[in-house]
Amino acid sequence: MEVDGNTSDVTTGSGPAIRLTIPVEYYRLPLAMTVSGGVIGMFRGGRKESLRYLAENAHRAPKTLQGWYFYKKTKNYRVILGGLRGAGADGTRLGLTAVGWVGLEEGMRRTGLDEVREIGAGIGTGGLFAVIYRLPWIATRQAVFLGFLTGLTMRAMRFALDNMRREAERQTRRPQVEQKQE
Numbered sequence: 001m002e003v004d005g006n007t008s009d010v011t012t013g014s015g016p017a018i019r020l021t022i023p024v025e026y027y028r029l030p031l032a033m034t035v036s037g038g039v040i041g042m043f044r045g046g047r048k049e050s051l052r053y054l055a056e057n058a059h060r061a062p063k064t065l066q067g068w069y070f071y072k073k074t075k076n077y078r079v080i081l082g083g084l085r086g087a088g089a090d091g092t093r094l095g096l097t098a099v100g101w102v103g104l105e106e107g108m109r110r111t112g113l114d115e116v117r118e119i120g121a122g123i124g125t126g127g128l129f130a131v132i133y134r135l136p137w138i139a140t141r142q143a144v145f146l147g148f149l150t151g152l153t154m155r156a157m158r159f160a161l162d163n164m165r166r167e168a169e170r171q172t173r174r175p176q177v178e179q180k181q182e
Contacts (some may be wrong), residue, residue, distance in 0.1 A: 025102065026102055026106070029098045029101065029102055030095050030098040030099045030102060031095075032098075033094045033095050033097065033098035034091045034092070034094060034095030034098070035091070036091075036094060037087075037090040037091040037092070037093060037094030037095060038087040038088070038090065038091030039087070040090055040094075041083075041086035041087040041088070041089055041090025041091055042083040042084070042086055042087035043083070043086075044086050044090065045082045045083045045084070045085050045086015045087060045089070045090075046079045046080070046082055046083030046086065048082060048086065049078050049079050049081070049082025049083070049085075049086075050075065050078075050079045050082070052082075053074075053075050053078050053079070054075075057071070057075075097125065097129065100124075100125055100128055101121050101122075101125045102121075104120065104121040104124040104125060104128075105117045105118060105120070105121035108120040108121060116155070118151040118152075118154035118155040118158065119148060119151035119152055119155055120151065121151055122147035122148055122149070122150045122151025122152070122154070123144055123147050123148050123151060124147070125147050126143040126144040126145070126146060126147025126148070127140070127143070127144050127147070129143050129147075130143045130144065
């Protein structure tokens with residue numbers, strides 16, 4: 001088999017390697033948001049399941065010591081399962097929201113709106129969130145405004161980071177220029 005002028009053996013798998021380069025921005029934010037959503041969901045899901053178990057079993061409290069042990073053991077297992085379910089649900093939800101943010105930001109960058117890509121991604125994510133959850137008009141405005149504020153904050157952080165990089169680069173060049181003058 002020949003690929004790009006190189007011969008490769010299909011049976012042994014030797015040949016030219018396929019390299020896929022994915023910019024770090026594409027997976028850093030979604031991964032961080034998935035983990036954050038998982039942690040939040042674990043706490044919320046566990047607490048919710050704990051209260052549910054308490055409500056379902058309030059009318060039949062155990063009467064023996066063995067019954068109390070079994071009650072607590074069963075409750076703990078249900079809390080763990082509820083926490084894992086909540087972690088999966090909230091982690092997925094927040095991760096997909098972050099994927100939408102990154103996609104909108106990349107779309108803005110590719111269309112030439114690089115200077116306002118964070119703000120556009122924030123507004124777009126807020127609007128998308130409002131449409132998916134069918135929010136009323138007031139809540140939609142709040143979601144879009146919150147997205148705008150988040151995007152504006154991200155843009156300000158990128159501006160500050162760019163300025164710090166330029167200043168550090170200028171500081172590293174200055175001693176080199178002074179040494180050449182001496």
